[in-house]
Amino acid sequence: MGGLFSKKKSRVTDHDKAILQLKQQRDRIKQYQRKVELTLEKERQLARTLLQNGKKDRAKLLLRKKKFQEQLLVKTDGLLENLEKLVHDLEFASVEMQVLDGLKSGNEALKKVHEMxxxxxxxxxxxxxxxxxxxxxxxxxxxxxxxxxxxxxxxxxxxxxxxxxxxPEVPKEPLESEGLPAVPAKVPGDKTARERRRQEKLALEAS
Missing domain, CATH: 1.20.5 (Single alpha-helices involved in coiled-coils or other helix-helix interfaces)
Incomplete structure (x- = not known):
């Protein structure tokens, strides 16, 4: 059960370790610079006090020490600049590696599509x-x-x-203009003819 809820550990590469170490060195140099700057200011104030007390030789010695530390401070500025540039280059190289990995994955996927x-x-x-x-x-x-x-x-x-x-083909109807006889108005054997024959039959029976 504990394995299910454990946090996934991130993989730290040698590249990441190098960047981390450079940043730590940069921070230590900055702390050293702040410490030296505070010391220089204190020694300047102390040299002024020594001069006021008539201790010129000690004030001069203190100022020489102060000058040496100022030279060290200038050197640390150069070191700090180099460290900043190196950290920037390494971080940018990391971005380039990620881009190259993405391009590689994309090319492999595209190659598979082309094969299909x-x-x-x-x-x-x-x-x-x-x-x-x-x-x-x-x-x-x-x-x-x-x-x-x-x-x-x-x-x-x-x-x-x-x-x-x-x-089926339907025959054409004949036209009257072709000379065919017209249809008679009364058809033989219609209702009027039958009534006349019936009356004649009844008259013969009565006689």
Missing amino acids: LNVDEVERILEETREGVEKQREIDELLSGALTQEDEEDVEAELNEIIKESL
Whole structure:
């Protein structure tokens, strides 16, 4: 159970250790400089006091010591500048390494993609995509009724062909101008003729 809640330890590289050590040395030099600056100010005040008390030789000796420490302070400025530059270069190198690692990972991933998809495969996929887009555009045009004149003619021709194949040929009706007899107004054997024959039959039976 304890392993599940333990914090993951960060991996510290030699590069990180070197940067840390340089920063620690830089901080120690800065502390030394502050200490020397305070000492110089105290010795200057002490030399003034010695002169006031007539102790010129001791004041001169103290000022020589002060001068030596000032020279050391100048040297520490140079060391501090070199350390700052080195820390900056190492940190920037760390950033460059991270960028290179990212580029390496990206190149490896891209290489795997190239291995999976060769040029022929890409062309096939693009061709299928173009065909799918064209087919969808044709469907959209049909659904929206956006047919060209040529499309309308093709539809009409196909309709006539289906009618010709499916329906029997219907004969044309004769016209009166062709000399055919007209239809009689009264058809033989209609209701009036039957009534007349019935009355004649009844008259013969009565006689």
